[in-house]
Amino acid sequence: MIRLKKRILTILSISMFALLLIGLSTGPWSQMLPFGSVFNTEQEVDGPSQDDRSGVSFEDRNLSGEFHRLDEITNAIQAQEPDQEDDGIIPASIEIPAIDVKAEIEPVGILDNGQMGVPSEAEGVAWFEPGANPGEIGNAVMAGHVDSTTGPAIFFDLDELESGDEIIITDEDDRSFIFTVQNQESYPHENAPMENIFGTSETRNLNLITCTGTFNQEEGTHDERLVVYTELNEAQSDIEQKNDSSNPPDSPTNVEVDGSFITWHAVDEEDIVGYRVYQGDSIEESEFEHVESVSPHERKRSPANHGDSTDSIYYVTAVDVYGQESDPSELIQIER
Known part of the structure; x- marks a missing residue:
């Protein structure tokens, strides 16, 4: 195992859940009480090895024979992807469609009494x-x-919330992570598995906390805490967005005739592995033939002399490492 110094929480002691009241409460509409505990926020621990991490998954579309820089570009993206995933995001908003929740998120820390802070507003959500x-x-x-x-x-x-329901967390750059509900548990407010809630994990989890149970007038708090356990749905989150066929690369632009060549501008995306040139005999013709593939390091041009037709119509597409192909560029006609 590679030893990673991560900013994670190790429980040093577990105190009572409800030691701090946000305000006086005289009935069941009391405000939520935080979990109480003391944490050491800097400790060196064993983390997952590089091989344990889930990197980019590339589909085998026989691209390596067509674009010979595929391996080089793929390796470069795979080397970057784990760092992007490990960082997570700084959350700005939360959405839970199943229960019609939309709210802004405010960061909170550890209070002077050792407890987690809580939202300043009844309709807000606090992130630890x-x-x-x-x-x-x-x-x-x-x-x-x-x-x-x-x-x-x-x-x-x-x-x-039920198993399979989604929680959508978005940052200020509109990058979204989707978490899926795994299960929920209720615990007595004085006795909960703090390590399970706040401690280390080998998966990418989000745990949501609130009060539940019966409101105790004498203690001024509910007698239980509800924890909803969720896990990142990597296939639907932005870290895997490029695996989604709904997000193909942009089309090449500025397709022109330059002497006896067709030229175009490169697509400014790091995962482009090449371009495909297609030819047809007329604008009315619906069938176009793939006549050439061009790698990204080569000049963005193709000879305009494919076939025996006196007139030809061409367009160009971009292809990424996932095998996704862009929409056709604008059509260009070659008259001979």
């Missing part, structure tokens, strides 16, 4: 910033109020 970022390996933790002094709050319906 000293812990994991959503999307990186570990347990990212967010908390929301179940109710307030005036009625239901943002996580009032959190207990209605």
Whole structure:
């Protein structure tokens, strides 16, 4: 195992869940109480080896025979991808379609009494910033109020989530990670598995916390805490977005005739492995034939002398390492 110094949480001691009240409460519409615990936020631990990480998955489309720089470009992207995944994102908003939740996220830390901070507003969600970022390996933790002094709050319906429901976390650059609900558990507020909630993990998790159970007037808090455990859906999140056929590369532009050659401008995307040139006999013809492949390091041109036709129509497409092909460029006609 490679030893990685990561900003993760190791539980030093587990104290009572509800030691801090956000405000006085006189009835069941009380505000949520935070989990109470003390953490060491800097500790060197064993992390997953490079081989354990899930890197980019490239489909075998026989591209290596067509574009001979495929291996070089693929290796470069694979070398970058784990770092992007490990960093996660700084969350800005949360959406839970199944229970109609949309809210901004505010970062919180550890209070003077050793407990996790809570949202400043009943309709806000707090992210435990000293812990994991959503999307990186570990347990990212967010908390929301179940109710307030005036009625239901943002996580009032959190207990209605079921396995397979989605939680969408988005950063300020509109990069989104989608987490899928695995299960939910309720714990007595004085006794919960803090290591499972805040501790280390080999997967990319997001744990959502709120109050549940019966409101205890004497103690001024609910008697249980609800934790919804979710895991990153890598196939649907932005770290795997280029594997999605709905996101092909851009089309080549500025396709022109230069003497006896067809030329075009390169597509400015790092995962482009080459270009394909197609020929047809007329604009009305629906069938075009692939006549040449051009690697990205070669000059962006192709001889305009394929076949015996006196007149020909051409277009060019871009191809990425995943085998995805762009839409055709503009058509260009060659008259001989």
